[in-house]
Amino acid sequence: MATLTFNAFSFLQKKLKARHVDCVNAPLEFTEGQTAAEVLKTLGIGPEDLEGLFVNGRIAGLHTRLYHGDRLAVFPPGTPGPYRLLLGLVNSRGETKNEDL
Amino acid sequence: MAQILRINTREKTSVFETPPADLLALGGRALTSRMILNEVPPTCHPLSRFNKLIFAPGLLSGSPAANSGRLSVGGKSPLTGGIKESNTGGLVSQKLARLGIQALVLEDKPEAGESSIVVIRKDQVDILPADEYRGVTTGDMIEKLWDRFGKRVGVAVIGPAGEQRLTAASIQFADPKGHPGRAAGRGGLGAVMGSKGIKAIVVDDTGADKVFLHDAEAFKAANKKWADLLLSHPVSGQGLPAYGTAVLVNIINEAGAFPTKNFRSGRFDKAQDISGETMAENIEKRGGVVTEGCHPGCVIRCSQVYHDKDNNYLTSGFEYETIWAFGAHCMISDLDDIARLDRLCDDFGLDTIETGVTIGIAMEGGLIPWGDSKAAIELLKKVGQGDPLGKIIGNGAAFTGQALGVDRVPVVKRQALPAYDPRAVKAVGVTYATTPMGADHTAGYGVCQNILSVGGSIDPLKKENNVEISKDLQIATAAIDAAGLCLFVAFPVLDRPEGLQLIVDMLNARYGISLTTDDVVKLGISILKDELEFNRQAGFTKKDDRLPDMFKETFPPHNTTWDFTDEELEKATSF
Numbered sequence: 001m002a003t004l005t006f007n008a009f010s011f012l013q014k015k016l017k018a019r020h021v022d023c024v025n026a027p028l029e030f031t032e033g034q035t036a037a038e039v040l041k042t043l044g045i046g047p048e049d050l051e052g053l054f055v056n057g058r059i060a061g062l063h064t065r066l067y068h069g070d071r072l073a074v075f076p077p078g079t080p081g082p083y084r085l086l087l088g089l090v091n092s093r094g095e096t097k098n099e100d101l
Numbered sequence: 102m103a104q105i106l107r108i109n110t111r112e113k114t115s116v117f118e119t120p121p122a123d124l125l126a127l128g129g130r131a132l133t134s135r136m137i138l139n140e141v142p143p144t145c146h147p148l149s150r151f152n153k154l155i156f157a158p159g160l161l162s163g164s165p166a167a168n169s170g171r172l173s174v175g176g177k178s179p180l181t182g183g184i185k186e187s188n189t190g191g192l193v194s195q196k197l198a199r200l201g202i203q204a205l206v207l208e209d210k211p212e213a214g215e216s217s218i219v220v221i222r223k224d225q226v227d228i229l230p231a232d233e234y235r236g237v238t239t240g241d242m243i244e245k246l247w248d249r250f251g252k253r254v255g256v257a258v259i260g261p262a263g264e265q266r267l268t269a270a271s272i273q274f275a276d277p278k279g280h281p282g283r284a285a286g287r288g289g290l291g292a293v294m295g296s297k298g299i300k301a302i303v304v305d306d307t308g309a310d311k312v313f314l315h316d317a318e319a320f321k322a323a324n325k326k327w328a329d330l331l332l333s334h335p336v337s338g339q340g341l342p343a344y345g346t347a348v349l350v351n352i353i354n355e356a357g358a359f360p361t362k363n364f365r366s367g368r369f370d371k372a373q374d375i376s377g378e379t380m381a382e383n384i385e386k387r388g389g390v391v392t393e394g395c396h397p398g399c400v401i402r403c404s405q406v407y408h409d410k411d412n413n414y415l416t417s418g419f420e421y422e423t424i425w426a427f428g429a430h431c432m433i434s435d436l437d438d439i440a441r442l443d444r445l446c447d448d449f450g451l452d453t454i455e456t457g458v459t460i461g462i463a464m465e466g467g468l469i470p471w472g473d474s475k476a477a478i479e480l481l482k483k484v485g486q487g488d489p490l491g492k493i494i495g496n497g498a499a500f501t502g503q504a505l506g507v508d509r510v511p512v513v514k515r516q517a518l519p520a521y522d523p524r525a526v527k528a529v530g531v532t533y534a535t536t537p538m539g540a541d542h543t544a545g546y547g548v549c550q551n552i553l554s555v556g557g558s559i560d561p562l563k564k565e566n567n568v569e570i571s572k573d574l575q576i577a578t579a580a581i582d583a584a585g586l587c588l589f590v591a592f593p594v595l596d597r598p599e600g601l602q603l604i605v606d607m608l609n610a611r612y613g614i615s616l617t618t619d620d621v622v623k624l625g626i627s628i629l630k631d632e633l634e635f636n637r638q639a640g641f642t643k644k645d646d647r648l649p650d651m652f653k654e655t656f657p658p659h660n661t662t663w664d665f666t667d668e669e670l671e672k673a674t675s676f
Contacts, residue, residue, distance in 0.1 A: 009351045010344060013378050024373050057357035057367075057658055058562070073355040 002032040002068035004039075009075040012049060019044070028072070036072060037062040051077040103203035108219055108228065110297040111150070111209040115219075115226040120203055126614075129159035130186040130582035131624060132204055133175025134631045137184055143638035147179035147289075148266055148296040154207040156193065156257070156302070159585015163198025163312040164320070166607050167328040168587040170195045170396030172274075177639070178288035180268040180455070180497055181514040181539040184635040187285035188543070188582055190395025191274030193255035196306040197221075198585075211298040216264075218301045220250065223308040231300040236261055238448040238485070239273040239281035246303055247279060255304035260450030261485045263291030267495035269455040270295065273447060276395055282404070282417030283395050286452035287541065288516060289497075315613030323606035330600055331400050334593035343391065345403050346421035347377030349520075353421075354429075357658040358525035358561070361429045362471065363461050364511050364518070366657045367525050371434035375424050379436060380407065388412045401589050407440050416444040422542075425520035426457020431464055431477060438474035442481060449485045451495065456481070458498045458517035466505025509651045514539035514641070523648055524656040524663050526561045531571035531665065534646045535673040537632035543588055544575055562661050564669070572673040576625035583624055584608070626676050633674055643667050646674070 008016050008023035016023040021043055030039045036053060040046070040062070047062060054073040055064050066072060104117040105124075127135055133155045145151035154176045161169040172194035178185035197205060200223060211217075216231040234242060239260045246256050255275065262270035270291030274283040285291075314320045350372055353359045357367035373379065384391050390406035395418065409415045419440060427433055427442045442460075446453045460477050463469055469476035483491030493504045498517040502510035511518040516539030523530025529542055536544035561567075581588060584604060594600030601618050608616055636645075647670075652663035 007351065007355060009355070009376075009378065010348050013351075054355045057355060071355075073351075075352060 001029045002066075003027050003029055004066055004068070004070040004072050007071075007073040008045075009073065012045070012074055012076045016043070016045075030066065032067055033065050035062065036060065036064050036066060039066060039072065040074065045074060049076055050074055103198075103201050105204045105206060106202050106221070106226065107206045107208055108226075109209050110207055110217070110228075110299060111211045113211075113217065113228040115228065124203075127160075128162070128203070128583055129157055129171070129173040129585050130175070130188070130579060131160075131628050132157040132583070133173045133186055134184060134628050134635070136204065136206070137175055137177065138631045138635045141177050141635075143177070143635050144640070145177065147177045147182070147293060150208075150210040152177045152293055152296070154290065154293045154297060156197065156205040157203065158194040158198040160583060161604075161607055161611060162194045162585035163196075164314065164607070164611055165398065166320075166324050166586075167331055167398055167400045168590050169585050170398055171582075171585050171587050172197075172285070173582060173585075174272060174285040174290055176290055176293045178290070178516075178539070179266070179292045180287075180289040181516050183514055183539065183639055183641055184537055184632045185288035185290060186538065186582065187272070187287050187290050188588070189272070189274050189283050189285040190399075190587070191255065191257075191276055191283040192253065192396065193257055193274060193302070193304050194585060195397065196255040196304040196309075198312055199306040199309040200304070201309075205302070207294070207297050207299055210296055215298045216300050217298055218246075218303065219299060220303045220305070222305045234300050236264065239450050240448055242301055243275045243279050243281055246301060247275075250303050250305060251307070253277070253279075255306075256301060257285075257304075258301040258450070259291045259294050259299075260448055261487065262449045262451045262495050263295040264300070265487060265492065265495065266292040266295045267451075267484070267492060268292055268500065269452050269459065269495050269497040271446075271450045271452045273450050276393075276404075276417060277397060278393070278406075278417075280406070280414075280417040281447045284418075284447070284450075284452070287454065288452075288539065291450050312611075314611055316610040320607055320610035323603050323610060327600075327603045327607065328400055330593050330597055330603065331590060334597070344377035344381050345392075345405050345419065347380050347419065347424055349421045350376040350424060350428075351378065353425075353521060356525065356561070358522045359425065359429050360511075360518070360520065360522045362432050363430060363465050363509055364522060364651065364656075367522050368658055369429035369432075369434075372429065374434045375428040375436050375439060377421075380405070380419065380424075383407070383436065389414075393417075395587075399587065401587065403589060409437060409440075415440040416447065418447075419443055420453070422520050423453040423457060426454050427460060427474075427477065430457060430461040430520075431474075432472035433474045433477065434472070435474045438478060441478055442474070445478070445481045445485070449481075449495075451484065454519050455497045455517045456494070458511060459494055459501045462498050462501045462505065462507055462510060463494065465509065466502070466507045468505060510649065511651065512540060513648060514645055516540045522656060523652055524661045525659055527564060527665075528561065528567040528570040528574070530648065530652075530663060531568050531670060531673050532575060534648050534665070534670050535571065536575055537629070537636050544578055562659050564665060568665070568669055568672050575629060575673070576622060578625070579628035580621045580625035583628060629674070630676060643671060646670055
């Protein structure tokens with residue numbers, strides 16, 4: 001069994017806390033090599049809940065494979081700022097990476 | 102036609118004048134920057150009689166356009182020595198616009214020790230003695246002025262920091278509830294207002310007509326779509342109202358870009374304790390207000406009212422930047438103490454970014470311990486007391502760094518860096534280095550992908566494309582500032598191309614002109630050219646467009662460095 005550090009932000013944090021899912025710097029057990037999509041599914045989180053996710057501090061797609069010691073963080077639509085662009089969340093044509101999720 | 106109102110602060114006289122041709126089509130930052138270039142000697146001392154302080158509503162201000170009530174305040178900055186535009190909410194912008202005032206200009210300066218207030222009403226401008234208000238904090242001033250001149254008049258006011266002409270001094274503005282939580286914060290324009298002996302400006306638009314719309318039907322149609330656009334986008338419609346800008350604490354921390362302990366690393370282990378999520382929880386538990394706007398007609402309502410454990414008012418307008426500056430930068434994790442520090446800045450009239458970074462420099466220099474929020478509060482109180490140590494703190498990060506012999510001082514053009522590390526978000530680093538404003542994050546905000554000519558995806562940790570992105574964002578931001586629009590309209594407009602066209606449609610309907618979206622780009626470029634020219638004449642060279650060497654250090658967790666050359670950065674300001 002592998003462990004990663006899991007965080008959820010904004011409305012997702014509220015939702016998960018209400019379901020008693022640990023989501024603040026939470027150690028999460030999973031099978032090494034699983035994709036982010038698979039790991040999130042076990043928590044009841046699907047692509048429709050997300051604007052984006054971070055793996056090890058970088059914006060990544062749901063197909064990203066996860067390994068022991070990784071950081072995974074998820075957030076719903078609603079992040080303000082040009083940081084959506086500057087962090088690589090939105091490509092320059094204004095389409096969100098949601099399509100790539 | 103709108104008039105320019107000039108106040109001579111020495112003679113205590115006022116005069117209205119018709120704007121000359123080259124100013125007619127300008128508003129907001131476009132107007133303040135053009136007038137400063139035209140009228141302020143670039144080499145003057147910013148606290149001298151030759152500097153001017155200019156208040157200008159934007160081109161859409163006073164109209165029914167959603168989120169159009171922002172105000173630009175401009176002058177030569179005593180902090181940077183270059184041109185400055187500070188942008189604020191509150192009530193003044195819309196009231197000046199309704200009174201037909203295109204710009205309010207404070208000129209000259211009185212004998213030392215004199216203090217006045219300016220009261221602007223329809224058909225009457227008074228300059229009255231203000232001796233009884235010496236040393237009064239901004240919140241108390243607003244209360245007194247609303248009692249004296251009417252509830253909900255527009256108020257711009259300086260606190261003890263501006264009265265002492267300290268370079269971190271802000272000008273605070275009454276919000277719709279009368280709290281002093283809005284600020285023209287950056288660059289020390291509060292010191293300029295203090296140098297001109299003006300304690301406060303009152304703007305009362307009672308009896309004024311509504312702003313004239315050349316084509317009222319077309320305006321209404323465009324504005325309806327505009328408001329829908331703002332409300333339907335998840336950022337402006339849901340994210341910001343629920344958590345305010347503080348929602349960025351956890352996001353920027355996760356991205357490894359949250360500058361911690363004076364820019365040593367990009368993650369703060371206590372980020373959750375000072376996050377927007379925690380703030381929202383506290384507001385819900387204790388009372389306070391989760392969502393409110395900073396000016397009438399705002400539909401985004403990103404601001405809030407934060408109470409203490411006993412449900413007493415602590416502060417309003419509790420922003421991401423402030424929480425970072427007094428939080429992770431200083432290793433402070435007590436959100437309530439950070440709120441007290443924010444409140445002290447409001448009361449004294451201090452820029453929270455500059456002051457928070459300065460408190461961190463005070464820790465760096467051994468004046469108080471890292472993370473000691475109570476010591477930070479006691480230190481900050483000295484600014485309001487006129488204490489010599491308070492004068493050091495109130496003059497900002499570079500001044501304090503020098504006083505304490507500190508070698509890591511995160512400033513550009515002597516203005517403190519805001520809440521995103523340049524090594525982890527490189528486009529914003531380019532903006533910090535190259536904007537005429539000094540280290541400034543709002544100078545390079547986003548608008549619409551039509552403006553962005555960059556193909557491919559953006560990697561914040563690599564250099565590629567980030568200079569072009571910064572340049573395009575600086576252009577777009579300048580144009581938004583000229584319109585009097587809140588910068589946060591950028592979020593939906595970034596994703597929905599029709600947003601920019603709606604802004605253009607409203608401008609055309611308001612003035613009976615025929616602008617295109619290309620004209621918006623041209624306007625943004627012309628503003629930047631004016632500002633760069635002023636700075637050039639003031640003596641700035643390309644060596645001033647650099648980040649300090651401390652950013653060559655490797656920055657965890659991504660272990661990147663700041664590695665742009667002067668030549669690469671130059672492209673951000675070549676037009």
